[in-house]
Amino acid sequence: MSRCVAEGWLHLEAAREIFEIAGLNYDEIKVQAAKRRFKAVPLGLTASLTLKNSVKNVTSSNVVALIPGSKRADEYIIYMAHWDHFGRNPALEGDRIFNGALDNATGTAALIELAEAFQKLKRPPLRSIVFLAVTGEEQGLIGSEYYATHPLFLTVKTAAVINMDALNIYGPMKDITVIGYGLSELDQYIEAAAKESGRTVNPDPTPEKGSYFRSDHFPFAKQGVPAVYPSSGTDHIEHGKEWTLAKRDKYTAENYHKPSDEFDPSWDLSGAIDDLRLLFKVGYRLAMESSFPNWNKGTEYKAKRDADMAAVHK
Ligand SMILES: [Zn+2]
Known part of the structure; x- marks a missing residue:
């Protein structure tokens, strides 16, 4: 079947009108x-x-750092966050600078914090840990696509990719959301780490937004590398679910991809710290094992991984 001459996205209301x-x-x-x-x-x-x-x-450039593993240095766990946003728009009145404080300075800061935490371990984990700050996410996952198709470290030796894109700024949550929940065995690692701190794991509350296809883990999934995007939970310890979802909707309506995505001293980052502790445990456990978690049966990314693994790990 030939492709359309023009392809694009429609808002739901426009789609309804066309129908x-x-x-x-x-x-x-x-x-x-x-x-x-x-x-x-x-x-x-x-x-x-x-x-x-x-x-x-x-x-533009991707920025990569590596903590070499102490035993299987040629096997990798990747933590990733995009560092770019939208720069400036001179056509705007008033504030023209897109700070991207939440999206994704929080993820970039998380990458640095995690790197510091791994660096502070008395002994590095068995596998290498890669910290990958990718560029051009907002322009179409360009930096991550480039890395995934021109990897510095073999994708078949990359056990997992953990993507961070906009952390929790609303305080401690009973749960953690996993975008891509149900796709791979990485779920079990996140569930185990969540359980240790009495938290639960939930799927994306708004899958219709197609988030799994819209951030940097996706180019890795296409290359068969198990990749997840853990995101802030939605069940606030004090205020519950509705409150959190309302806060998120407000951010999306007022600040998402706008110059007003700025740091606000009222942010409560304690929930983000909980999330990072959890993600640290996930990465650490993966880095101390020799197993390669796979995609779940029926997942469209599994065939590529199986073929690549069969070719290398004969
Ligand atoms: Zn982002």
């Missing part, structure tokens, strides 16, 4: 589309589009 113009009911088709025997339904509409593009080439 209506075509005389179709969006909700009905959506239910049908979830069924195995669904066949695509032509909309019978045409559209005229004009796209105006200008291209500017810029150079």
Whole structure:
């Protein structure tokens, strides 16, 4: 099948309107589309589009640090966070600087904190730990895609990738969210670490946003490397779930990808510290083992991993 001439994203409201113009009911088709025997339904509409593009080439870098393993230095655990945001927009009135304080200065700070914690261990773990600050995430996962397809350390020897993108700024949570929960055996490591601190693990509360495909772990998944994106939980110890989700929605509406994503002294980072302790344990345990956690059966990334592992670990 040939690809569309133009591809893009639609807001839900716009999609509903298009279905209506075509005389179709969006909700009905959506239910049908979830069924195995669904066949695509032509909309019978045409559209005229004009796209105006200008291209500017810029150079940017991924930043990589490594703590060599004490026994199996050629096997790796990667912690990752994107360091870029949107720079400046001179067309804006007032504040033109995109600080990206939450997205993703928090993740970048976490990377540095984790590196320091691993560095402070009396003895480095058996496997090497890689700290990867990738660029160009906001422009389409460019830095992570580049690394995953031009890896410094063999992807087949990379046991796991843990991505951090916007930490918890709302305080301690009873749970931790895992974007990509159910996809790989990495879940069990996160569950075990969460249990130790009396926390639970939950899947993404808003999977319709497609978060698994929208941050830097995804290019690794495509290369078969088990990759997760643990994110802040949603069940606040004091205020509960609704409160947390409302806070998150407010951030998304008012500050996400805007110059107003700025540090606020009212942030409560204690929950982020809980999350980082948990992620440290996950990485440490993985770095002390010789096993390679795999994707779960039925996952689209498993075939590539199985083939790569079979070729190398004969
Ligand atoms: Zn981000």
